[in-house]
Amino acid sequence: MITLRGLSVELEGTPILPGIDLIVEQGSWTSVIGPNGSGKTTLLRAVAGLVHFSGEVLVAGAQLDSINRKELAKIIAYVPQHPVFPSEMRVQDYALLGRTPYIAYLGTESRSDLRLVARVLEQVGLEPLARRTLGSLSGGELQRAILARALAQEARVLLLDEPTTGMDIGHQQQTLELVDSLRAKRDLTVISAIHDLTMAGRFSERLLLIDSGRACALGPPHTVLTEELLGEHYGAPVKIVDDPAGGIVVIPLRSRASIQEPGQPAFESD
Amino acid sequence: MISLRQAERPASEGPVIAPTVLPARFLIPALVCMFGAVAAAALTGPVRLSAGQVMAEIAAHLPFIEVRSQLSERDAAILWQLRMPRVVLAALVGAMLSASGAAYQGVFNNPLADPYLLGAASGAALGATLAIAGGDQEYARSFVPVAAFAGALLGVGMAYVLARSARGGSSTVTLILAGVAVASFLTAIQTFVQQRNQETFRGVYRWILGGLATSGWREVLLILPYVAASSAALLLHRRLLDLMSVGDSETESLGIRASRVRLWVIAAASLGTAAAVSVSGLIGFVGIIVPHSVRLIAGTSYRTVLPLALILGAAFLVLADVLARTVISPAELPIGVVTAFFGAPFFAILLRSTARER
Numbered sequence: 001m002i003t004l005r006g007l008s009v010e011l012e013g014t015p016i017l018p019g020i021d022l023i024v025e026q027g028s029w030t031s032v033i034g035p036n037g038s039g040k041t042t043l044l045r046a047v048a049g050l051v052h053f054s055g056e057v058l059v060a061g062a063q064l065d066s067i068n069r070k071e072l073a074k075i076i077a078y079v080p081q082h083p084v085f086p087s088e089m090r091v092q093d094y095a096l097l098g099r100t101p102y103i104a105y106l107g108t109e110s111r112s113d114l115r116l117v118a119r120v121l122e123q124v125g126l127e128p129l130a131r132r133t134l135g136s137l138s139g140g141e142l143q144r145a146i147l148a149r150a151l152a153q154e155a156r157v158l159l160l161d162e163p164t165t166g167m168d169i170g171h172q173q174q175t176l177e178l179v180d181s182l183r184a185k186r187d188l189t190v191i192s193a194i195h196d197l198t199m200a201g202r203f204s205e206r207l208l209l210i211d212s213g214r215a216c217a218l219g220p221p222h223t224v225l226t227e228e229l230l231g232e233h234y235g236a237p238v239k240i241v242d243d244p245a246g247g248i249v250v251i252p253l254r255s256r257a258s259i260q261e262p263g264q265p266a267f268e269s270d
Numbered sequence: 271m272i273s274l275r276q277a278e279r280p281a282s283e284g285p286v287i288a289p290t291v292l293p294a295r296f297l298i299p300a301l302v303c304m305f306g307a308v309a310a311a312a313l314t315g316p317v318r319l320s321a322g323q324v325m326a327e328i329a330a331h332l333p334f335i336e337v338r339s340q341l342s343e344r345d346a347a348i349l350w351q352l353r354m355p356r357v358v359l360a361a362l363v364g365a366m367l368s369a370s371g372a373a374y375q376g377v378f379n380n381p382l383a384d385p386y387l388l389g390a391a392s393g394a395a396l397g398a399t400l401a402i403a404g405g406d407q408e409y410a411r412s413f414v415p416v417a418a419f420a421g422a423l424l425g426v427g428m429a430y431v432l433a434r435s436a437r438g439g440s441s442t443v444t445l446i447l448a449g450v451a452v453a454s455f456l457t458a459i460q461t462f463v464q465q466r467n468q469e470t471f472r473g474v475y476r477w478i479l480g481g482l483a484t485s486g487w488r489e490v491l492l493i494l495p496y497v498a499a500s501s502a503a504l505l506l507h508r509r510l511l512d513l514m515s516v517g518d519s520e521t522e523s524l525g526i527r528a529s530r531v532r533l534w535v536i537a538a539a540s541l542g543t544a545a546a547v548s549v550s551g552l553i554g555f556v557g558i559i560v561p562h563s564v565r566l567i568a569g570t571s572y573r574t575v576l577p578l579a580l581i582l583g584a585a586f587l588v589l590a591d592v593l594a595r596t597v598i599s600p601a602e603l604p605i606g607v608v609t610a611f612f613g614a615p616f617f618a619i620l621l622r623s624t625a626r627e628r
Contacts, residue, residue, distance in 0.1 A: 048523055073525030080523075086515040088570040092287040097513055101525035106506045114286035121287070130287060153524070 001026035001189045002047060002157060006055035009042050016042045017213040019055065029183060029190040031204035033197060035234050039213040040193035041081060044159045047191065048078035073101035077150035081161040087135030091126055091145050092117060094134055098152025120151045124178060140171035160192035164199065176203045197250040201225050209233060221248055290571045300581040307585040311357045311592045316600060317348055324349060359485045360591040361584035362497045363546040364556055368583020370539035371557015372575050373504050376511035377532045381620060382446045385543040386554035389425030389452035394547040396460040397421020403467040415496060418544035426540055428452045482550055482591055482605060493545040500542030504576055507535050511572035553606045555613020560586050562620060
């Protein structure tokens, strides 16, 4: 569905991504992980056609540059890390913006657009809040609002940049479960950047670990979420626990030095 | 809980959402305000005309209504040749400045934007002045609106480029500072050109300073096509102006080039501003007061803001003009003085609330 060949991005003369190769199958979920500033957002923005890049990005077999912006918006829906939420806009008007690629430049939305948005709001559970303004929603509800807008695009590819930032554990889970059920149901291809490594491992079929823009590891979660790789690239000691129920738990450890600092009160009792 | 609760229905069935539209509960009072303002303006002046007689006189001019007018020939001439053209012109100029302000605020994502503060109005005045000073009079007159339009685009363009080049150019206030600097500069050039060509300007083109005082039906006909085209273009962009409120990057990811919307909206708003300035001179703050009052009452969607800004902008300037010609009657205040008197405090309040949000 999406193929990257030697994808490189330079921002103001500084190379951010020096060359990434990746093939993402239709209907799969791939998560990009890596420390802060490693280039996760830039990678997603490049695939969304929002930054200049060199190398090749193929979307459903076609060169990204050869697809016009409007057609691209019908194929790829991009959810940025910090979306702009106009506080006075109503939830339903906001979700309706997702129909933009299907409406003529000066045209107005059709009845089928309005029906589709009603259904999408129902799917993400925002139907009762449809007439509320964005400013009156909680963080988790806002995240569902942007998801509704992305789903209204009826795109086959969903790019999610940190979709669970700032959410409590319950909302994180609900949001990712929702994305996963939609992925299964609509055969969506999902590429996400996720900070929480345990969550990333739980929901994605494959992980791409990047550090300073370089691809360091690519594969199923158990091959990427290893103590050696994470220790090396995050500079943090972690413990990996295999959950018997399936999945991998990544536990951050305190470094030995900071625990045994003389004169420091110990906060943790063993 | 969020889950996929519903089985997929066929696409042709199911409930629909009701997106924001202009509700009658705002539209009707706005129209009442506008016609009320027009009626009040038609009845105000040194010569007293009775309200009933004026209504009958106006009704007599409407199709399908058989009413005999009771106004004397002299009073009818006062109504139709002196007051009505001025009222209609004030309405057109007010509608245009107000809607242009709302549109500039949308594309610059800046609540303080206004044709006057952005340099568009001064640019238009300079363009018009140069056209008049440059050519022989009959030829120049037909060229005035085009030159004013070019000047308005130049003014906005300079303000935008200057603000972008400034350190921290994204700030709301930077664009306005740049606009005020550009406006002062262009006004200085305009005044210089005007003073060097005093003979050309005396008599025929008093409009630069004269406000609406010398207006007639001729001026109304001169700007009507531009006002109509510009208003139509802005209204057609109302959905896209709402889209622009999510920022350039998200607008692009939804398949619309933000720069394209910005270009068309600035062109339309500047054309309208240029037409307004070329008959009324420099009038500030209309584009701030009216759109923001509308937003406070009717919400921020451009689907409601733009049409209401047009209607209430007309009402506002008609009333401002009534004040301008009655406060120190029989003398007249320039109308820009009246709008600034109300607009500047309004602007100060807006500036405070914008600063607090950041």
